[in-house]
Amino acid sequence: MxxxxxxxxxxxxxxxxxxxxxxxxxxxxxxxxxxxxxxxxxxxxxxxxxxxxxxxxxxxxxxxxxxxxxxxxxxxxxxxxxxxxxxxxxxxxxxxxxxxxxxxxxxxxxxxxxxFIEFELNNTTFFGQILFKINDEMIKILNQVEKDLIDNQAPGYKAPLANSTLREKSGMHGWGMAIDFDVGMNPYVLNEKSEGELDKVLIGAYDNIAKLMLGKNESDLRKLKIGRTAFGNGSIGDVYDILREESDAMKRYFLLMNDNIALQEFIETEWAVKNPDTNPPDFAAIKAQMENDYRILGGKTDTGNVWRTETREDPPFAPNSMGGTGDPATGFLNLRKEFVEAMVNSGFAWGAIDISGEPGDIQHFDLRLQGVGARVYDLLLKYK
Incomplete structure (x- = not known):
């Protein structure tokens, strides 16, 4: 038989x-x-x-x-x-x-x-954008986010561009319970899966920016794996503020790279005020450091558009990276604070801080922290 x-x-x-x-x-x-x-x-x-x-x-x-x-x-x-x-x-x-x-x-x-894919997922709209194949629970929460932002901001409020919902058999995206926004301007900055060697190089660039521009000993991106409690009082607003400060510092860092007069003035004034007992850094050395950091983060250079093409690891801003723009001077956090807070307060986990073991995905939000999304996430971990 x-x-x-x-x-x-x-x-x-x-x-x-x-x-x-x-x-x-x-x-x-x-x-x-x-x-x-x-x-x-x-x-x-x-x-x-x-x-x-x-x-x-x-x-x-x-x-x-x-x-x-x-x-x-x-x-x-x-x-x-x-x-x-x-x-x-x-x-x-x-x-x-x-x-x-x-x-x-x-x-x-x-x-x-x-x-499940054929019968469970549905389409909806979010601030006029059509979103395809998402879970009903996420539809309900997105509707609440839209209502809250319109009520608290203005009827004409515009949300960032939604780039990705369903990606079959890919984490929470695979269940229609995740969404990415404006990926080109909000990249995965650190701790991406299977990119440990790349992270060792990236964090050095982030440290350089934080030291020169903000007077810190090291970048606060190093704290992402600790979680929200490592940032201020642990609120999502505090996490946002600290990350946004470093993102804005990155923008200015790379703008100064291309303006010798402004860079020299910065060293003689702002930097000198923050470091009164320290000799100013060598201009040529700082310039070379900036150019190297730009390349490390995936910026376009005169020698080509893609850094380290011999490896599958992709720097956050590299053109071959998902959504990479090739310009770290755009910064890594360009979502508005009230938008991030509305998403998180409604139940979304923010990929920047809430992805256990792999935080740093600025563009990403999903439902791993509550309801059926938490059950799905637990089984994704269990059935690895």
Whole structure:
């Protein structure tokens, strides 16, 4: 008896289970030559079959009962009939797919992630902008944000450009519970996933800016991983103010880079007042530092538009970075304070500070901190 209801994805997952418990080659018939392996494998296969049917397709479970546990293992051969199958990649992909399907089943009661995308997400408008494929919970909260801003600011209030909502199988974006605003002017400044080596270089540039322009010992961007409590009294307003101060300092830093007279005047006046007991920095050295920091952050240079093309890591402002403008002189925080506060006060997590382990995504807001969004986020972490 061979059950045709099992999907190829599930069969590949079963192959992974079989290989894990006995070093079995990908041919289910071979277990006949190993009674001990067969005895261990057969119950696992049967349990996987029942689990699959109960979770994904209860109707097929009734039409395809487990009558012979070993015969069910013959279903494992189906994926192997494909010419030159890449078993390792297919197993890896099946595990990724399984995470998204499982969350769709457990939280939203859909049979699959694809079904969730098709039937659960809806379109809406936000300050006149059409937003496609987002979760109803986010629609409700965005409506509240719009109402609050219009009531507290002005009827003609304009929100920043919404650049991204649904990105399938990509964090909270994958569930229609995240949105990015004005990505070109509000980049991911630090702590982006898999960019640890780049961060070591970026933070040096941020430190240089904070030291020269603000008289700090180091950049407050170093505190992002600590969380909101590292900024003033811990309010989102205090987080915003400190980040905005450094963003504005970055704008001026790179404007001075291109104006020798203004840079010299700054060193002799503002810098001297903040550092009365210190000799002024060498003009040529500061100029060279600025130009190097500009390149490090991804600014366009005379030698090309992309920095370190040999690596997949992308500096915040690099043209090859998502939304990169190639000009750090625009600063990294250009969302208005009242907008950020309205989003956060309505329930959104701000990517600049609220992404555990990876804060610094200035453009990003999502629902990981409350309601169904928190449940989704917990399972995204659980089913890595």
């Amino acid at each position: 061979t059950c045709k209801g099992i999907t190829e994805k599930t069969l590949v997952r079963l192959i992974a289970a079989a290989m894990a418990i006995g070093g079995m080659k990908a041919n289910a018939r071979n277990i006949e030559t190993d009674p001990e392996l067969k005895m261990r494998l057969v119950p696992i296969l049967a349990d996987e079959k029942v689990s699959y049917f109960n979770m994904i397709n209860r109707e097929k479970a009734a039409s395809c009962p487990v009558k012979d546990r070993f015969d069910f293992s013959l279903d494992l051969e189906e994926p192997l009939k494909i010419k030159n199958p890449n078993i390792e990649n297919r197993i890896r992909n099946s595990c990724i797919m399984g995470k998204w399907d499982r969350i769709a089943v457990e939280i939203f009661n859909y049979n699959s992630y694809e079904e």
